[in-house]
Amino acid sequence: MKNRLRVLRAERKWSQADLAAALGVSRQTVNALEIEKYDPSLPLAYRIARLFGQPVEQIFVDEAVPEAKDPTILAG
Amino acid sequence: MSMQDTNALNARRYGLELVACLALYAVLLIGSLAILDRNLVAWMPGRAILGLSPMIAGFGVLNLMMRRYRAQDELQKKIMAEGIMFGFGATAILTFSYGFLQRTAGFPDVSYFYVWPVLAGSWGIGNALAFRRYR
Numbered sequence A: 001m002k003n004r005l006r007v008l009r010a011e012r013k014w015s016q017a018d019l020a021a022a023l024g025v026s027r028q029t030v031n032a033l034e035i036e037k038y039d040p041s042l043p044l045a046y047r048i049a050r051l052f053g054q055p056v057e058q059i060f061v062d063e064a065v066p067e068a069k070d071p072t073i074l075a076g
Numbered sequence B: 001m002s003m004q005d006t007n008a009l010n011a012r013r014y015g016l017e018l019v020a021c022l023a024l025y026a027v028l029l030i031g032s033l034a035i036l037d038r039n040l041v042a043w044m045p046g047r048a049i050l051g052l053s054p055m056i057a058g059f060g061v062l063n064l065m066m067r068r069y070r071a072q073d074e075l076q077k078k079i080m081a082e083g084i085m086f087g088f089g090a091t092a093i094l095t096f097s098y099g100f101l102q103r104t105a106g107f108p109d110v111s112y113f114y115v116w117p118v119l120a121g122s123w124g125i126g127n128a129l130a131f132r133r134y135r
Helices: A005-011 A016-023 A027-034 A042-052 B003-037 B044-052 B055-071 B074-105 B112-133
Strands: none
Touching: A005 A016, A005 A027, A016 A027, A016 A042, A027 B074, B003 B044, B003 B055, B074 B112
């Protein structure tokens, strides 16, 4: 799954260690998320969203369902 | 204190506790062997209890391993689980293979002590493989 974690972190001039500390995970986990080798659990995704003050779907992009980027489509 | 500091502290504390467990293991092992080798205890249940005494430290290590696992974050847990799964399967294959070789090709009996090094070694390889997948 694609995500904008690295961009969001760079905008705030945080190191991976800073972000890891803020999220309560290891730096290795932040790195795996940024290089998109690992998709976070729902609770961690929401922690990330809260931290950056953005909705989950604006940080993580489900490539399988491009329309899902617009949540109103799912609401039918 | 940041989470990073907490992790560092935890790692250090776990390290210290592990050293303490291993030191206890060494003391119990050397002490029990000294008593048993001198035949100071003839009563068989007593000898069995003395012989098992180093495993008190083993329970300490088991407790430590479980606490360490629970303190990991979600990706670290996943990596550990993949490593253990690999070690579990590889140990099954290796111990069964040796069992068949004993039956069919006359390979000598070996001590149960070899099970742990086989498991620990294959767990280590599994951990390294799983670690590589996420970097």
